[in-house]
Amino acid sequence: VSSSPRLTVGVFSHHERSFWVEPLTAALPDHVVVDGSEPHDHDRIDVAVVGNVPTEGLTSYRRLALIQSLWMGVDRFLDHPGVPDHVPIARMVDPGMPRAMAETVVAHVLGLHRLLPFYRAQAATRTWAEHAQPFASDRTVAIMGLGTLGTAAVAALIPFGFRLVGWNRSGAAVTGVEVGDFAWVLGQADIVVNLLPLTPQTTDCFDAAAFALMRPGASFVNLGRGHHVVDDDLLAALDSGHLTHAVLDVFRTEPLPAEHRFWTHPRVTVTPHVAADSDPRSCTEVIAQNVRRVAAGETPAHLIDRQRGY
Amino acid sequence: VSSSPRLTVGVFSHHERSFWVEPLTAALPDHVVVDGSEPHDHDRIDVAVVGNVPTEGLTSYRRLALIQSLWMGVDRFLDHPGVPDHVPIARMVDPGMPRAMAETVVAHVLGLHRLLPFYRAQAATRTWAEHAQPFASDRTVAIMGLGTLGTAAVAALIPFGFRLVGWNRSGAAVTGVEVGDFAWVLGQADIVVNLLPLTPQTTDCFDAAAFALMRPGASFVNLGRGHHVVDDDLLAALDSGHLTHAVLDVFRTEPLPAEHRFWTHPRVTVTPHVAADSDPRSCTEVIAQNVRRVAAGETPAHLIDRQRGY
Numbered sequence: 355v356s357s358s359p360r361l362t363v364g365v366f367s368h369h370e371r372s373f374w375v376e377p378l379t380a381a382l383p384d385h386v387v388v389d390g391s392e393p394h395d396h397d398r399i400d401v402a403v404v405g406n407v408p409t410e411g412l413t414s415y416r417r418l419a420l421i422q423s424l425w426m427g428v429d430r431f432l433d434h435p436g437v438p439d440h441v442p443i444a445r446m447v448d449p450g451m452p453r454a455m456a457e458t459v460v461a462h463v464l465g466l467h468r469l470l471p472f473y474r475a476q477a478a479t480r481t482w483a484e485h486a487q488p489f490a491s492d493r494t495v496a497i498m499g500l501g502t503l504g505t506a507a508v509a510a511l512i513p514f515g516f517r518l519v520g521w522n523r524s525g526a527a528v529t530g531v532e533v534g535d536f537a538w539v540l541g542q543a544d545i546v547v548n549l550l551p552l553t554p555q556t557t558d559c560f561d562a563a564a565f566a567l568m569r570p571g572a573s574f575v576n577l578g579r580g581h582h583v584v585d586d587d588l589l590a591a592l593d594s595g596h597l598t599h600a601v602l603d604v605f606r607t608e609p610l611p612a613e614h615r616f617w618t619h620p621r622v623t624v625t626p627h628v629a630a631d632s633d634p635r636s637c638t639e640v641i642a643q644n645v646r647r648v649a650a651g652e653t654p655a656h657l658i659d660r661q662r663g664y
Numbered sequence: 665v666s667s668s669p670r671l672t673v674g675v676f677s678h679h680e681r682s683f684w685v686e687p688l689t690a691a692l693p694d695h696v697v698v699d700g701s702e703p704h705d706h707d708r709i710d711v712a713v714v715g716n717v718p719t720e721g722l723t724s725y726r727r728l729a730l731i732q733s734l735w736m737g738v739d740r741f742l743d744h745p746g747v748p749d750h751v752p753i754a755r756m757v758d759p760g761m762p763r764a765m766a767e768t769v770v771a772h773v774l775g776l777h778r779l780l781p782f783y784r785a786q787a788a789t790r791t792w793a794e795h796a797q798p799f800a801s802d803r804t805v806a807i808m809g810l811g812t813l814g815t816a817a818v819a820a821l822i823p824f825g826f827r828l829v830g831w832n833r834s835g836a837a838v839t840g841v842e843v844g845d846f847a848w849v850l851g852q853a854d855i856v857v858n859l860l861p862l863t864p865q866t867t868d869c870f871d872a873a874a875f876a877l878m879r880p881g882a883s884f885v886n887l888g889r890g891h892h893v894v895d896d897d898l899l900a901a902l903d904s905g906h907l908t909h910a911v912l913d914v915f916r917t918e919p920l921p922a923e924h925r926f927w928t929h930p931r932v933t934v935t936p937h938v939a940a941d942s943d944p945r946s947c948t949e950v951i952a953q954n955v956r957r958v959a960a961g962e963t964p965a966h967l968i969d970r971q972r973g974y
Contacts (some may be wrong), residue, residue, distance in 0.1 A: 473934075489763075513823065610790075
């Protein structure tokens with residue numbers, strides 16, 4: 355017999371009920387799960403499970419004890435007028451996400467290493483020509499951001515024998531990676547992979563100055579956030595030939611507007627923010643555990659530091 | 665002081681001297697290396713190092729004691745009127761090639777797993793839509809051919825958690841792979857990777873019957889030989905939607921003719937036979953060792969069985 359109170363959990367997501375509401379209902383038999391996209395009593399919601407912040411905001415939810423992000427990135431909550439300052443925010447620490455992100459990083463790094471975007475462009479003109487293929491050990495890959503996602507990417511890349519360099523805010527050592535300062539790391543790499551969290555310090559960090567630091571012919575893979583990149587500066591670096599290719603999964607405006615040059619640029623690969631989505635199969639229990647912690651009066655796991663930004 | 669005779673090595677390759685002739689000259693100071701594309705005395709050549717068989721054939725080389733293939737595949741020598749029956753043939757066992765092939769296999773398997781060809785097609789119409797992303801553990805990958813290249817591909821795929829099935833002629837067990845018969849393996853897989861050698865038994869092995877055995881929505885990656893595939897049957901399987909995508913690195917005619925439908929088919933990725941090329945940095949010493957074995961009267965390494973075909 356549980357002595358915890360029965361909580362009400364509101365789910366705010368663009369997905370259908372079957373995606374989050376139904377698995378959470380099954381995982382939380384002692385609590386009530388409501389779909390935030392349907393009419394509901396704001397004053398009953400104890401925990402808000404949030405993908406997209408609802409248009410009307412969360413400030414009218416007076417009982418709210420926790421905002422549980424459905425995504426690992428929490429930048430959308432910071433300085434958002436609809437997000438109450440006093441409610442703790444937990445980011446999603448999804449055991450499946452580092453694995454998914456590592457898959458995506460390795461797919462793009464090996465694709466660039468084996469010149470696949472180059473051969474695709476060549477095939478468009480039915481051109482058959484072989485080009486010099488460096489060994490993986492001839493290539494340096496930079497991982498920008500060495501947290502949960504970055505270290506998973508590093509672990510997946512190590513067996514291929516690339517030289518790995520990386521940057522993180524703390525400068526902490528990571529096995530298998532030469533950690534250095536931002537400019538040094540960019541200057542080493544043939545392939546730069548961005549996995550940074552978006553904070554005031556990292557906003558616009560990939561600008562003309564950063565691209566100029568990269569080696570001629572380098573490629574750039576953005577799996578972080580669109581606001582890390584100054585779009586016009588990236589386009590200029592691609593147009594000049596200084597950078598060879600950009601793989602972009604995230605954008606300053608999403609969906610990427612139809613008129614944006616990234617869609618049609620021959621040196622850009624666009625994917626629709628799918629590098630590593632939160633998956634109910636691995637996330638439901640993580641959310642359920644945090645709901646149970648709130649019910650038991652315990653501190654929720656994975657609370658963010660609003661000052662630091664993640 | 666070497667007691668071995670001074671041998672003459674002829675190199676038959678479309679590459680420039682700097683690619684094979686110069687490194688072999690440096691690696692074989694006790695022997696003579698000549699460029700077969702330049703005029704030379706056929707009766708002096710003891711070892712022919714062969715990429716493309718020369719147009720006039722090798723039957724006039726009366727001293728020939730070894731044909732050393734520059735490539736792992738040796739199908740081009742079998743039943744070739746210009747290749748003498750009595751001269752042993754060694755295939756290239758390049759320590760760098762399994763690594764290169766594993767890179768290419770993982771690049772394509774992870775690319776297909778993360779739906780990259782699908783998102784590329786979608787991006788061509790500036791469509792932003794997210795699609796269900798299976799876990800790697802939900803996917804079965806078939807490796808057809810479990811020799812040096814297949815086992816290297818398996819080792820590189822294992823950390824990602826795919827279910828791996830495979831077929832080889834001998835049926836021998838491979839750690840981490842469920843080995844079964846050809847039809848069973850094809851029926852299991854979401855992604856089929858061909859790494860088989862080309863022999864009379866494997867010619868045309870990917871025909872309408874084989875594609876029909878594959879699961880609806882499966883993808884096919886051909887890194888073996890073009891003559892493994894009946895092109896029209898593959899196109900029919902793609903056109904009907906039974907197969908989702910084909911990545912093709914090898915073709916019945918190379919270069920792939922400009923009029924071939926593979927070039928422009930929206931569900932086909934064409935690369936120009938670059939999955940894993942022999943690289944002088946790793947192959948030169950392998951060739952040099954076999955030349956020294958011939959000079960010392962020893963049996964060369966990696967001789968093929970002409971009956972078996974590899």
